[in-house]
Amino acid sequence: MEATDLSQHISSRFNEDLEAVRANLLAMGGLVEEQLRKGLAALTDADSTLAGEVVRDDAKVNAMEVAIDRECLRILATRSPAAGDLRLVIAVIKAITDLERIGDEARKIANISLHLATLEQPSDRYREVRHLGRLVEHMLRSALDAFARMDVDAALHIAQLDRQVDEEYESIQRQCVTFMMEDPRQIRRMLDLSWAARSLERVGDHATNIGEYVVYLVRGQDIRHRNIAEVETHPGGSAKGGGTAR
């Protein structure tokens, strides 16, 4: 794992800068994880106070994105990093965009729960959405953990989970349509629920992206739009834009 080894720079300030950027990215990740967790709790517990907090704290996520972005640009401009260091900066720049979007989705879920909290709570507390939410939370956590540990295997595993997320999303959609046909008075609520599920599905996609950046960061290999099985069996296979080894 060449990229984890940041200790070989002559300038220790440079090391510290890179470490700080990585730590800031993960701190932002922690905030986004919390936003997502709170958003889901607000939805399932019909807790409008919590939902309000999520909506309010989204500004913090945005502020962190801007700050980290600026820091990355500063490193690019003043240090001209190469190889693994360059990949780290690029991966961070990409990951914060995805994290910011996840933050937006969490805010959307909170907004939906503000609306749903005014309606009557169903007895199952949106069991399917809760399950999907837990799965997506797990994906996001794994993606950020993989970033912290530079763990390619864990990062590759995330993409597999995304398929499960897509399946569950499909099934929630079908269920919503069925409920709407059974009882037209439920259409409003089911539309909201379907939007929440849609947001969670998007979070899954963003978490998958972050996992892909980890693979890019560690192996210097671009696995976007590629078959997972292929990546796993031919790790050194031809890759678009890959091969930036030292």
Added chain:
Amino acid sequence: MKPRVRTVLALAGVLALGGVIGLITGRVALWLLAALLAYTALQLWKLHRLAEWLGKRNFSDPPSLGGVWDEIVTQVMRLNRRKRYHKQRFLAMLHEVRDSTEALPDGVVLLNARSEIVGLNRMASEMLGLHGRKDIGIRIDNLLRQPEFLGYLAGSDFTSPKVLQTSTAPETWLSLHVLPYGEGQRVLLIRNVTREVRLDAMRKDFVANASHELRSPLTVITGYLEALAGDEQVSEQYAAPIAEMRRQADRMAAIIGDLLVLSRLEAKEGEVDGEAVDIVAMLALLKKDALARSRRPANVTLTIESHSRLLGDEIELHSAFSNLLDNAIKYTPADGSVAMRWWADEAGAHFSVSDTGPGIPAEAIPRLTERFYRVDAGRSRASGGSGLGLAIVKHVLQRHGGRLEIASVEGRGSTFTCHFPQRRHAPPGAGSNTTH
């Protein structure tokens, strides 16, 4: 001693042999030189064998070289044995320490000055969802990313642990305590406090629910007592008992009211958000109310030394200040005096209430803010206090980052002072967003 003699003897023997052959052949110098050369060559060869043997670092098969060389070999062997013995002892000790930390029911993570994980035990991995020794060298704040924890770790106040839920185990509550040691190193101690947190929540819920449930029957009782007190048909002999019952019912209502206030204060977590509260106006009103009472000390004064406002919750602050004033008025005799004072300095803002009452024994002062604590059983019950007033004051101050100071001399009076930190203090003129 002995090997040295032997070496000298061996050298002498070789030289003698060379000398004898030289004498026989008539070339003494040449043979002496040849004997010396042979001897030196032999010693050099032995030296090289020794070096070779030492270089292999396998001390199990020592060469037999004779003379002083054997001595060196024995010494090296002995040193090596000793080193191995010490190494094993240290290793055994190290394993013991590691095994005993493994057996701890609490999680332990050792962190260096850069917050990187240096070591951790199994419980820590389990509770925090870490990957055991594979995570050594990774910064803890990269893996435990809760904003609350990051704030705690980056801060400098480690007097109390942080209780939070981790994303890996959403149903469990963990207490994370950072203990600094050495030069920037830290130990992170992790305990599972799910039971404590649940019990605490249950206790609070119980108190809140019980108080709430007691309130409605009490309302009915007070209602009927009121009706009875005003009823002309009730014979005169019941007037005193009914009056006493009404007084006790009022006291009970006060206790329940205070219990509800306390449980509401406890239910809110952390410090209150700041809203500039006009303390001067609040104190003026409190003084007016106090003067309107029938039973009060002769002098109730208010000294305003600062027009500072306080960032906090107006209702909570009012309840704290009025509780302190109530106490002072209750315990001060009719010819005594009660003085309120509001001032600010570089430490923050302060409010104090002094009375000339009976004072509080020194040993009772630390326990005053406990719920239902009585300095002496008769006194406060006679005056109808709930026993919760100071507990409320303490809670309100906690929620404002402040503290309560109690000074008292028995027989001469007491002073209760509320200290608020500078960050809660809004000097006059600064910030015009007052709520009034």
